[in-house]
Amino acid sequence: MSLSSRDLVLGRIRGALNARGDADVIALKQRISSPPRWTRPAFDGDDVARFVQKAKANLSSVEFVATLADVGNAVNAILQFQGTPRDVSIAPGLAHVAWPEHWTVNFGTGRPVEHVAITDATAGIAETGSVVMCSEAGRPGGLNFLPELHVAVLHKADIVHHLEDIWPKIRALPVWPRAVNIISAPSRTADVAQIVVRPAHGPKSLHIIIVEAEQ
Amino acid sequence: MTAHARPPHEFDARVTTGLGDANLQRSLNALKGTFIAARGHAVTALPEFEALRDDGKAIKDHTLANLDFYLQRYEEEVVRRGGQVHWARDAAEACDIVRTICREAGARTVTKGKSMVSEEIALNDALEADGLEVIETDAGEYILQLGREAPSHIVMPTVHKTTDQIADLFQKHHGELGFPDRTTDAAELIAQVRTVLRDKYFKADVGITGANFLVAETGSNIIVTNEGNGDLTSTLARVHIVTTGIEKVIPTLEDLSVMLRLLARSALGSEITSYTTLSTGPRRSGDLDGPEAYHVVLIDNGRANMLAGHFREMLRCIRCGACMNHCPVYMSVGGHAYGSVYPGPMGAVLTPMINGHEAAGELPHACTLNGRCQSVCPVKIPLPDLLRRLRHQQWEKKFVSAKVRWGVGAWAWLATKPRLYKLATGAAMRVLGWAGRDKGAFRSLPLASGWTKGRDMPAPQGPTFQELWARRTRP
Amino acid sequence: MTINEAHQRSEQATSSPRVALFVTCLVDLMRPNIGFAAVKLLEDAGCRVEVPRSQVCCGQPAYNSGDFASTQRIAKHVIDTFADYDYVVGPSGSCMATIKTGYPALFEDDAVWHARAVKLAQRSHELMSFLRDVLKATPPQTRMAATATYHDSCSGLRSLGIKDQPRDLLARVRDLKLVEMQDSDVCCGFGGTFCVKYPDISVKMVTDKAANIDATGADMLLGGDLGCLLNMAGRLRRLGKSTRVFHAAEVLAGMADGPAIGEAEERR
Structure with missing residues (x-):
């Protein structure tokens, strides 16, 4: 019987490496369950302030609202200002929120043309000003990438210090999500003559609404 | 059959083309003010960058020393989450695996995110031969696909293209797609790409992406992008296929955090890219979107053979492109001069390892060993040392021309025979020194046309130091 | 023994370290003036300078061409030639880097020569760094x-x-x-x-x-x-x-x- 490619490749690899004993395997498993603590960028101050500063530096816009119920009005104000159609896609997990009545709302997956989509974040990262979106039944991942304007709803209490601090939150979810999207800026490209153009394929604008109230 | 190295004149011809291409020279020059300057700022702004480089190196070294363990763990996690893992020993097998998945999925349209390994295995050719419509969705790769060209940089594939060239291409290909007018406005050009591709994502049966990293702990593949095309590719197609080299795996999410900090800064000078995405398996039950099937093709193609010995260090590479951005040779001749999928210093090492010395030819030699690449490499790969070792392999295989072998051999022979050396050189320097004393330099010299073609040869002072020193110390 | 310790020790033994000038072949052939300038700077800094007569080339052309066997032969010749000095100093970063980093790497599979290469590497310096970092000299x-x-x-x-x-x-x-x-x-x-x-x-x-x-x-x-x-x-x-x-x-x-x-x- 001929060797499977899997066995062949693994065989090539093992042939080049030192033999491993039982103790070594235990140590490797241990390293996965409790990985080394690597260097992390040091920064002081308030995580929320840092988050806002970094997000803005990455050309996202940020605003604060008191409660989740206020998000609709905040978004409506933007749509009014921009003259954007009130045809809004919203993550189904946010269906329980009271949205402006005159909106046409799509609680579903994204469509080829999306003006505005509202999705909610699992976490925010102060280090980089990023929002972290985890796909699940009420959170279709495509909504984060299809709209012109992506509104990310983030609870203030979910802002963590370092990138590493999001992993325990995601590990704590019932199932590991199909997609974890760490979103740090609007979509861009520089593939034409190194000129930065926004957007490329994803949202032109990323608006982060931070909800002050505890969930 | 005896193997022959690729003839040097092929390389020389491409170099001449690169050096003579005014557009290319302008673009490469511009790179210094954009991405290269940005990297400098990003690195200066992070005092921990050097420590992170050490961490990154340690992470990759540890993983490579236990690669079989981590690949198996990765595989287990992918399977546990409903995905499938395929192993490919070489490029042909990798293409066959992807073709089979496409066939079994009844695919007609395939969207692709940017993947250098897919270039390495020439995947598009294989899929198109099966009659599939293959669409590159990264704006740069899309432009190159229209022009039937290869990338000239691993991060900025279109760095050699001018706006005018892109405008011409789009006028030709987008005319009947609702964009009849030629435009040279970068934003309008990109808007065309966005519009043309948007429906393709929804139409795609299969979406193929690469992987910047694989995380063993969770069975995730990670892509790091700015455009969002990779996410639309992986989310909206019915089937998601990840093509990746076996060296991309790292143990945990904590390790990933280190690598992400290094990659964005080294590649683009950004603290973090717009999108960092971890994809793990197909859609979960209840999910409203995401692929129904998730496949990973783990590709060896010469990598496992690099694990033994010095070339293991090359497997740390995270494909950031910093080495080529800081390589004065790459910046002089551009990526196409290398004639390989991977250009620049990392390409000069990888190409002979993947495709053999016969295919790589001159690449390990066309380098001054100045070491700037190593000094910016986020995982501290000793690229000059590896290039020198490749030269050694070529020397041993007698791939080096007889002229060079004779010249180096003669000098080396003389270098251990001080008396003979003094005799031979002393006379020569006297003659040269005397001949050059009026002008101080030669505009041309026999046997030195390589030097004097573009520069004068300063004349020696005359007697050698050793002669003068002997006179000084003579009692 | 670190370089500083070696330096202190040689200072204790005699106030003036015995320094071998590694002329480098290019300086020898093309511009002896640099060699004499190096000698002057070293002597002004209190060194006893000698120029071993059997020196030729560090082997860099062969090394960088991939001819490691020839480089090893040259390296052995250099190691022998410069074995007995407190320091070996040359007016070239690239030649001294070949000696300091190249030689030990060349003999990674040969314990005896590796040890000798490392010993030479530790005592070898490029001129500018030797003056400022090792001698801490302030030239006239x-x-x-x-x-x-x-x-x-x-x-x-x-x-x-x-x-x-x-x-x-x-x-x-x-x-x-x-x-x-x-x-x-x-x-x-x-x-x-x-x-x-x-x-x-x-x-x-x-x-x-x-x-x-x-x-x-x-x-x-x-x-x-x-x-x-x-x-x-x-x-x-x-x-x-x-x-x-x-x-x-x-x-x-x-x-x-x-x-x-x-x-x-x-x-x-």
């Missing part, structure tokens, strides 16, 4: 009325960390104004055999370098490696520039009064 002040720019040769810079040393020493030269060029740390295109194997790429690189030198307005180019200096001087001359090119040691030793590299004798 010299004068040079010029505006100079300094090119960082790659091997010295990246293999040996030579960057501030020559600048610190040159800062003491009276009437010498140092101006930094753009990309002073980017290769000039010399690269040993590279410059004749790939003349077109090499000339492009040295043309970029010449433009950066020219843009400073400096009338003098200094460096620490004769190969690079020959390359840049050759290109500057071909471009019709009057920039005077010297090894930093020549200026530091007050021995830059003759023709510069590539300059005719009449100028004297």
Whole structure:
């Protein structure tokens, strides 16, 4: 019987490496369950302030609202200002929120043309000003990438210090999500003559609404 | 059959083309003010960058020393989450695996995110031969696909293209797609790409992406992008296929955090890219979107053979492109001069390892060993040392021309025979020194046309130091 | 034994360390003045300088061509020649880097020669770094009325960390104004055999370098490696520039009064 490619490749690899004993395997498993603590960028101050500063530096816009119920009005104000159609896609997990009545709302997956989509974040990262979106039944991942304007709803209490601090939150979810999207800026490209153009394929604008109230 | 190295004149011809291409020279020059300057700022702004480089190196070294363990763990996690893992020993097998998945999925349209390994295995050719419509969705790769060209940089594939060239291409290909007018406005050009591709994502049966990293702990593949095309590719197609080299795996999410900090800064000078995405398996039950099937093709193609010995260090590479951005040779001749999928210093090492010395030819030699690449490499790969070792392999295989072998051999022979050396050189320097004393330099010299073609040869002072020193110390 | 310990020990044994000058073949053949400048700087700093007669070349051309067997033969010759000195010092970053980093790597499979290579490597230094970092010497002040720019040769810079040393020493030269060029740390295109194997790429690189030198307005180019200096001087001359090119040691030793590299004798 001929060797499977899997066995062949693994065989090539093992042939080049030192033999491993039982103790070594235990140590490797241990390293996965409790990985080394690597260097992390040091920064002081308030995580929320840092988050806002970094997000803005990455050309996202940020605003604060008191409660989740206020998000609709905040978004409506933007749509009014921009003259954007009130045809809004919203993550189904946010269906329980009271949205402006005159909106046409799509609680579903994204469509080829999306003006505005509202999705909610699992976490925010102060280090980089990023929002972290985890796909699940009420959170279709495509909504984060299809709209012109992506509104990310983030609870203030979910802002963590370092990138590493999001992993325990995601590990704590019932199932590991199909997609974890760490979103740090609007979509861009520089593939034409190194000129930065926004957007490329994803949202032109990323608006982060931070909800002050505890969930 | 005896193997022959690729003839040097092929390389020389491409170099001449690169050096003579005014557009290319302008673009490469511009790179210094954009991405290269940005990297400098990003690195200066992070005092921990050097420590992170050490961490990154340690992470990759540890993983490579236990690669079989981590690949198996990765595989287990992918399977546990409903995905499938395929192993490919070489490029042909990798293409066959992807073709089979496409066939079994009844695919007609395939969207692709940017993947250098897919270039390495020439995947598009294989899929198109099966009659599939293959669409590159990264704006740069899309432009190159229209022009039937290869990338000239691993991060900025279109760095050699001018706006005018892109405008011409789009006028030709987008005319009947609702964009009849030629435009040279970068934003309008990109808007065309966005519009043309948007429906393709929804139409795609299969979406193929690469992987910047694989995380063993969770069975995730990670892509790091700015455009969002990779996410639309992986989310909206019915089937998601990840093509990746076996060296991309790292143990945990904590390790990933280190690598992400290094990659964005080294590649683009950004603290973090717009999108960092971890994809793990197909859609979960209840999910409203995401692929129904998730496949990973783990590709060896010469990598496992690099694990033994010095070339293991090359497997740390995270494909950031910093080495080529800081390589004065790459910046002089551009990526196409290398004639390989991977250009620049990392390409000069990888190409002979993947495709053999016969295919790589001159690449390990066309380098001054100045070491700037190593000094910016986020995982501290000793690229000059590896290039020198490749030269050694070529020397041993007698791939080096007889002229060079004779010249180096003669000098080396003389270098251990001080008396003979003094005799031979002393006379020569006297003659040269005397001949050059009026002008101080030669505009041309026999046997030195390589030097004097573009520069004068300063004349020696005359007697050698050793002669003068002997006179000084003579009692 | 660290270098400092070795230095202290040799200082205890005798107040003046016994230093072997590694002339380098390029200096030997093309510009002996640099060798004499090095001797003067070392003697001024209190060293007893000797020039072992059986020295030739560090083997770099063979090493960088991949001819490791020949390089090993040359390295053994060098190791034998320089075995008995407190220090080995050379006016070139690239030759000294070959000795300091190349030799130990070449003998990684040969315990005896590896040990000898490491021993030599520990005692070997590039001239500028030896003066400033090991001897902590302040050379007698010299004068040079010029505006100079300094090119960082790659091997010295990246293999040996030579960057501030020559600048610190040159800062003491009276009437010498140092101006930094753009990309002073980017290769000039010399690269040993590279410059004749790939003349077109090499000339492009040295043309970029010449433009950066020219843009400073400096009338003098200094460096620490004769190969690079020959390359840049050759290109500057071909471009019709009057920039005077010297090894930093020549200026530091007050021995830059003759023709510069590539300059005719009449100028004297």
